[in-house]
Amino acid sequence: MKKLYSLMAVVLLASMLLSACGATTPTPAATQAPAPATQAPAATSAPATQPAATQASSGTAPDCTQANVFCVGDVTDVGHVDDKSFNQSTWEGVQKAKTDGVVDWAQYIETSDSKDYAKNIDTFAQAGYKVIVTTGFNLTDPTYAAAKQYPNIMFIGVDQGLQKDANHPDWPLPNLVGLVYHEDQSGFLVGALAAMISKSHKVGGVFGTDAVPAVWRYGEGYAAGAAYEDKKNGTTTTVTRVYHNDVGFDKTFTDPDWGATTAQSMIDKGADIIFGGGGITGNGAVDKAAADKVLAIGVDTDQYYTLPEADPYLLTSAMKPIPGPLEDLIKLAKSNKFPTNGLYYGASGYAPYHDTANLVPANVDAEMQALLKGLTDGSIQTGVSAAKPAQ
Amino acid sequence: MQSTADKGFIRRLGQLLNPLLVPFLAIVTAVILGGIIIKVVGGDPIAAYKGLVQGAFGSPSALSETAVWSTPYIFAGLAVALGFKGGLFNIGAEGQIAFGAVAAALIGYALPGWLHTSIPPYIHIPLAVGAGILAGAIWGGIPGALKAYTGGHEVINTIMMNYIALNITSYLLNGPMRDPNPLNLSARTPEIAVSARIPPIFDIPGMRVHWGFVLALLMAVVVWWLLWKTTLGFEIRTVGANPDAAKYAGINVKWIITLTMALSGALAGLAGAIEVTALNYRHELGFSTGYGFDAIAIALLGKNNPYGIILAAILFGAMRNGATRMQFLTQIPIDIISVIQALILLFVAADAIIRFIYRIRAREERVVLTRGWGG
Numbered sequence: 214m215k216k217l218y219s220l221m222a223v224v225l226l227a228s229m230l231l232s233a234c235g236a237t238t239p240t241p242a243a244t245q246a247p248a249p250a251t252q253a254p255a256a257t258s259a260p261a262t263q264p265a266a267t268q269a270s271s272g273t274a275p276d277c278t279q280a281n282v283f284c285v286g287d288v289t290d291v292g293h294v295d296d297k298s299f300n301q302s303t304w305e306g307v308q309k310a311k312t313d314g315v316v317d318w319a320q321y322i323e324t325s326d327s328k329d330y331a332k333n334i335d336t337f338a339q340a341g342y343k344v345i346v347t348t349g350f351n352l353t354d355p356t357y358a359a360a361k362q363y364p365n366i367m368f369i370g371v372d373q374g375l376q377k378d379a380n381h382p383d384w385p386l387p388n389l390v391g392l393v394y395h396e397d398q399s400g401f402l403v404g405a406l407a408a409m410i411s412k413s414h415k416v417g418g419v420f421g422t423d424a425v426p427a428v429w430r431y432g433e434g435y436a437a438g439a440a441y442e443d444k445k446n447g448t449t450t451t452v453t454r455v456y457h458n459d460v461g462f463d464k465t466f467t468d469p470d471w472g473a474t475t476a477q478s479m480i481d482k483g484a485d486i487i488f489g490g491g492g493i494t495g496n497g498a499v500d501k502a503a504a505d506k507v508l509a510i511g512v513d514t515d516q517y518y519t520l521p522e523a524d525p526y527l528l529t530s531a532m533k534p535i536p537g538p539l540e541d542l543i544k545l546a547k548s549n550k551f552p553t554n555g556l557y558y559g560a561s562g563y564a565p566y567h568d569t570a571n572l573v574p575a576n577v578d579a580e581m582q583a584l585l586k587g588l589t590d591g592s593i594q595t596g597v598s599a600a601k602p603a604q
Numbered sequence: 605m606q607s608t609a610d611k612g613f614i615r616r617l618g619q620l621l622n623p624l625l626v627p628f629l630a631i632v633t634a635v636i637l638g639g640i641i642i643k644v645v646g647g648d649p650i651a652a653y654k655g656l657v658q659g660a661f662g663s664p665s666a667l668s669e670t671a672v673w674s675t676p677y678i679f680a681g682l683a684v685a686l687g688f689k690g691g692l693f694n695i696g697a698e699g700q701i702a703f704g705a706v707a708a709a710l711i712g713y714a715l716p717g718w719l720h721t722s723i724p725p726y727i728h729i730p731l732a733v734g735a736g737i738l739a740g741a742i743w744g745g746i747p748g749a750l751k752a753y754t755g756g757h758e759v760i761n762t763i764m765m766n767y768i769a770l771n772i773t774s775y776l777l778n779g780p781m782r783d784p785n786p787l788n789l790s791a792r793t794p795e796i797a798v799s800a801r802i803p804p805i806f807d808i809p810g811m812r813v814h815w816g817f818v819l820a821l822l823m824a825v826v827v828w829w830l831l832w833k834t835t836l837g838f839e840i841r842t843v844g845a846n847p848d849a850a851k852y853a854g855i856n857v858k859w860i861i862t863l864t865m866a867l868s869g870a871l872a873g874l875a876g877a878i879e880v881t882a883l884n885y886r887h888e889l890g891f892s893t894g895y896g897f898d899a900i901a902i903a904l905l906g907k908n909n910p911y912g913i914i915l916a917a918i919l920f921g922a923m924r925n926g927a928t929r930m931q932f933l934t935q936i937p938i939d940i941i942s943v944i945q946a947l948i949l950l951f952v953a954a955d956a957i958i959r960f961i962y963r964i965r966a967r968e969e970r971v972v973l974t975r976g977w978g979g
Contacts, residue, residue: 322931327884353787461775462791
């Protein structure tokens with residue numbers, strides 16, 4: 214009996230050693246990564262298009278070092294590609310480019326620790342990838358450093374609004390573009406809609422800290438949009454905005470309880486539409502409003518797909534859609550027309566009304582489309598500063 | 605027929621290797637089970653492990669990154685092991701690492717401003733690292749003193765102190781110590797001065813391995829020397845083995861318990877200080893999540909032996925580092941590494957499973973992890 218066990222141990226050991234060496238193993242066979250279960254947000258303001266199912270690359274990786282093989286790599290921020298947030302939207306954009314035949318091979322690396330940012334970017338660079346996409350503010354500096362180190366690789370930093378300063382003296386680099394958004398335009402659109410739909414003419418906005426410029430632009434754009442429609446229609450809408458400035462940066466976007474109680478106090482004072490802008494904190498406000506049968510407005514992506522419990526009361530979402538503009542940038546990189554001014558503004562927008570479409574009269578919908586057009590072509594200005602003015 | 609000299613050599617080799625047997629078989633078993641799990645979720649285990657090994661050891665830069673990952677694991681593993689040797693279970697390494705990093709970062713970026721002068725590296729680096737060691741020692745020494753003089757159990761107290769440390773760190777990094785750069789959106793300190801930075805060993809881009817790794821290896825020798833070659837080490841081990849006997853032998857048990865926890869905390873603080881001064885050049889919230897807890901697994905896997913801890917830390921560092929390439933080549937979720945590490949820990953802690961599977965007789969002394977409330 215004892216001998217049998219030791220024999221087994223030897224066999225197991227041998228098999229383990231063989232797998233470790235793997236000298237005779239051919240190239241990794243087709244492996245399928247788990248496909249993110251959630252759906253992609255529908256196209257901005259268009260009637261709900263069929264969301265494309267996300268799917269990881271399958272098949273054998275080609276030799277990306279060949280000049281004619283166009284490979285795109287995606288380095289996530291700490292987390293996973295199916296996080297229902299930026300990591301997921303970014304990977305959807307890369308996937309979209311693959312499905313549309315723009316790229317030959319797409320691959321992601323999920324970052325598990327912030328000290329690996331540079332290494333993960335480097336893994337793609339060493340393998341001859343032509344475009345490397347990095348997700349989120351935290352990767353700004355590693356992406357900048359890599360762009361300087363690899364001048365022949367195009368880098369796209371999602372949500373990375375850089376400017377020339379002491380730490381980035383050579384900005385803008387010809388091979389680095391930050392994909393950024395006019396959040397004030399998205400906020401303006403949903404603010405205008407809120408002013409037109411609200412019966413009490415009291416609307417609320419629950420936000421993360423306004424020290425983050427994007428949050429400031431959402432919130433102030435929201436008020437500006439409501440004021441624009443007030444002026445046009447002769448109404449007076451009270452816009453209550455509360456920024457979660459009383460806690461640290463690590464908590465301001467992850468405090469759904471604060472979001473819910475803040476929304477509650479606005480509802481108690483008669484607000485009948487609540488805009489939740491700022492990560493999970495805003496989600497708390499949206500969920501609370503919907504639970505109280507009060508209309509809610511989501512943020513960043515079409516939250517119809519990420520907060521299903523709020524669906525019956527989700528009026529729209531202020532969107533900064535990533536997949537479309539990201540694919541455009543990848544196309545530009547492929548055709549050697551990569552922007553060289555360092556920044557690329559993605560189109561702003563608002564999500565379809567979905568379940569609340571019957572609450573939006575045709576003339577309001579027409580006004581919304583006119584506003585989107587006006588903001589896009591510049592004939593309407595939000596008047597919101599890029600960041601909170603220093604006191 | 606073997607000569608007696610040969611027999612003696614084989615017996616000594618066996619004695620040397622015997623303590624390695626169970627950890628080794630635990631790793632093998634965990635790797636095999638991990639392979640089965642990869643297969644079940646639809647991956648190719650051979651390709652995955654090939655990627656893992658390549659990513660950890662396949663190139664000079666891979667080796668360098670493995671060393672970078674192993675460095676905090678060695679320091680923190682030594683910290684936990686030193687506690688174990690004194691009969692104390694330091695679960696507080698996480699908080700001690702955080703405070704070590706905060707203190708090193710503060711001295712690193714603020715000291716030149718306070719003194720209104722630049723400081724040469726040979727003074728600034730020791731000051732920054734020393735501040736980290738001191739902060740860790742204080743944060744470890746408090747639960748040590750509580751245990752020695754009031755009987756408050758160090759397991760409870762170190763866990764509590766973790767929460768206090770992490771929340772104070774969060775306050776500091778969001779408030780007084782926050783990077784004032786207007787573009788900064790994170791809870792992090794400014795970058796430390798160049799004079800406080802421990803340089804990389806090689807001046808090659810992409811080779812980040814730094815002198816902190818060498819220091820970690822030296823520290824393992826120091827801890828071994830302390831534990832087995834000094835009176836203090838003898839006292840620590842005696843208190844760990846039997847506090848009553850130690851007291852009867854005239855050892856100041858309360859002082860030794862406090863000192864052991866302070867030394868343990870100092871090593872953990874050193875882990876945080878080195879990460880700041882040699883690698884990240886700043887402290888950032890979210891960094892080091894879990895090093896203190898992985899360190900417990902590393903101490904157990906290394907059987908609380910300083911040299912065993914080096915091996916265990918390099919193994920864990922290699923797995924964390926190689927995971928990137930594994931995912932790059934096979935798209936297998938990086939979390940599989942955590943599963944394998946958890947399985948290793950399970951098999952090392954519950955070594956009866958391994959002994960049963962491979963029919964190994966229990967011959968070595970059992971490791972005393974911690975004592976009950978009365979101890």
